[in-house]
Amino acid sequence: MIRKFAIIVITTLALTMNSYAGSDGELLLKKNDPSNVKDCFEGLNRATFAFNQSLDGLLFEPVARAYRVLPSPVRTGFSNSLSNLSNLVTIPNNILQGDFKSAGVNSGRFVVNTTVGILGLFDVAENIGFSKNEKEDYGQSLGAAGVGPGCYLVLPVLGPSTVRDTAGSIVNLLGGDPWYNVSVKNDTRYFNESDYYISRGAAGIDFRAKNIEAFDNLEENAIDFYASVKSLYLQDRKQKIFNSKGVINAMDDSDWEEIENK
């Protein structure tokens, strides 16, 4: 298992280095610009989107609303615990992106919160100076290495993605996610398969519960909800790849200048 993972890491690193050599920031920005991402399978994507919408209405939204009935400290504990678990994917991706400082901080956070913070329920690390960083995944690492997003995809149940981000998710299943390895794939002595799937489902419900009003608002006011969600997803991925939660998307936009020149 370790050997397989090492091969994946080395291959990805090699890819990363080659891509860095051949790409510059401007090209990366252009590649990841939402308007440049093709919707090659739009018909199928719209059908899957409609299916996901129905599933959300029947299952995810009602469960998310029920989840919100829980007291706030309980929900914060769940959320902290799931966020702590996600460090297992974030840390290798910090390393792949050459961000060793964040890898160190996230490792410290994981150790402290898993032990002192009782399986991540309490974010003790924040109080002792290990501040929370953004989550990273293999799709982001590929993007940061210069791999373009490819076509836009809507996956059943999982929602919006791109060819690159889907490939990144597959890396999790091929040894890139230690949590998947110890619960589903290999060493399942201490954990069951269901632990992994429950944690993934819970992460989805936690996300949905935090965004109920935002989703409702967006849906109610959109003329083409599918196009709005697609734009928001691609903008979000772009800023995550560049680790810049700011105005990057809106700044590099010549259309604004054209308007004011009129």
Next chain:
Amino acid sequence: MFKKLLICCSIIFIYSLNFYKANSIEPDIFVQSTVNRASSTLSKENTKDERIAELKKIALDTVDIKGIGFYSLGSHRKTLSDEKKKEYSEAFKNYFLNSFSSRLAEYSNPVIEVNSKEKINENYTIVSSTLAATEKRPAIKIDWRIYTKNPDKPLIRDLIIEGLSLARTQKEEFNSIIQSANGDVDVLIKNLKEF
């Protein structure tokens, strides 16, 4: 005589410059006052229709609706006749006001704190703010793109929520509608009128 006239002109010029500066509104103060106006409206015990009417008035005073409308149209605006542009602008204005006010009318007294501002160029300043957390959701970072070409009358052109631009989202949504209709902007205008 000429020297005196020159001194008088210089004094008037310097005074007018100061006067101009004194009347310009700082973008962060503009955002805070706009937020305060909206908060005051939302915290009043009035009907939803009254709230919506007041919010529409605030939007007309503080948002560059025409600019956002043309931005949202993207490259398609270049192909429109002046008459069509006028029709689109009117439809967009009504759509924007209805959408904006109904979105906000649901909130009760949101707390927004302005944190900082960054001048991008003479025409744009980004004002950063935070929408305070509630029991139901975490705190949200909101950046405001303020159009400052006329410093006496700054206008909001975009809201960037957690890094996601609303104007950009709308532009891509409109583009999708137009492309699905084989480039026919009338389909978008019809959708806006029906909203």
